[in-house]
Amino acid sequence: MSSARLPVLLGVPHDASSSFLRGAALGPSRIREALASPSSNLYSESLEDIAGLQDHGDLPLRNGAGDRAVIEAAIRDRVATGQRPLSLGGDHSITYPILRALAPTHPGLTLLDIDAHPDLYTDFQGDRYSHACWLTRTLEEGLARRVVQVGIRGPTPEQEENAGHFGVEIIDMRAWAAGKRPAVEGPLYLTLDLDGIDPGFAPGVSHREPGGLTVREVITLIQTLPGPLVGADIVEYNPDQDWQDLTARVAAKLVKEVASRMATPDSPAC
Numbered sequence: 067m068s069s070a071r072l073p074v075l076l077g078v079p080h081d082a083s084s085s086f087l088r089g090a091a092l093g094p095s096r097i098r099e100a101l102a103s104p105s106s107n108l109y110s111e112s113l114e115d116i117a118g119l120q121d122h123g124d125l126p127l128r129n130g131a132g133d134r135a136v137i138e139a140a141i142r143d144r145v146a147t148g149q150r151p152l153s154l155g156g157d158h159s160i161t162y163p164i165l166r167a168l169a170p171t172h173p174g175l176t177l178l179d180i181d182a183h184p185d186l187y188t189d190f191q192g193d194r195y196s197h198a199c200w201l202t203r204t205l206e207e208g209l210a211r212r213v214v215q216v217g218i219r220g221p222t223p224e225q226e227e228n229a230g231h232f233g234v235e236i237i238d239m240r241a242w243a244a245g246k247r248p249a250v251e252g253p254l255y256l257t258l259d260l261d262g263i264d265p266g267f268a269p270g271v272s273h274r275e276p277g278g279l280t281v282r283e284v285i286t287l288i289q290t291l292p293g294p295l296v297g298a299d300i301v302e303y304n305p306d307q308d309w310q311d312l313t314a315r316v317a318a319k320l321v322k323e324v325a326s327r328m329a330t331p332d333s334p335a336c
């Protein structure tokens with residue numbers, strides 16, 4: 067299969083917008099190590115060869131507020147040349163500048179957010195650009211036409227109110243357990259916060275919230291997404307919180323499956 071259709075991999079080592087624990091800035095390098103480990107191979111389950119994935123390395127970030135402009139410019143550069151970014155966080159705040167760069171080229175975008183948390187605070191601990199606020203900023207600027215969240219199990223009244231205000235569709239874990247699944251159409255952007263997965267499978271995150279998705283459920287969701295996927299990110303991997311690189315392996319597996327899905331433009335692979 068052609069590697070030209072694969073996304074480009076971009077490390078975004080920023081965790082200055084984390085509200086509880088630092089460590090996610092170490093995520094990109096540790097996910098790359100897991101991807102390169104001889105414990106597995108570089109084929110997705112549908113036999114896409116991920117060895118052709120172009121790795122653009124880590125962005126030169128200073129882990130401060132100025133990083134947002136660097137992230138936005140880097141994504142804009144890649145979009146301008148027809149590349150589709152698969153970004154590795156970093157904390158979840160990075161998704162907002164990524165979407166600022168993508169939205170002008172992809173108006174009418176649907177955002178699928180796999181996450182334990184709504185990230186719909188207006189302001190968190192005095193930081194409007196916190197990883198708990200990125201989706202509010204995204205919606206205020208109209209960067210996505212539709213937002214669907216999956217895996218939610220940490221709501222608060224303020225965030226529920228903002229979800230209602232912005233029309234965010236939330237498939238929380240109770241609805242997921244009852245069989246509800248997202249019905250989305252492309253063009254799609256997928257943001258995958260690893261804490262959407264149950265901490266029993268993925269303990270290496272800063273905010274472990276029990277009662278989440280299985281790795282298999284997330285893989286199936288990725289494999290059955292309608293195309294096209296114009297970009298994706300995998301965020302919130304915190305190596306300091308991991309156990310025996312379990313979560314790095316989960317993240318590497320998801321890199322392969324997301325890249326494979328991005329390489330298949332139209333109908334799902336299964």
Ligand SMILES: [Mn+2]
Pocket residue numbers: 158181182183259261262273302
């Ligand atoms: Mn989260």
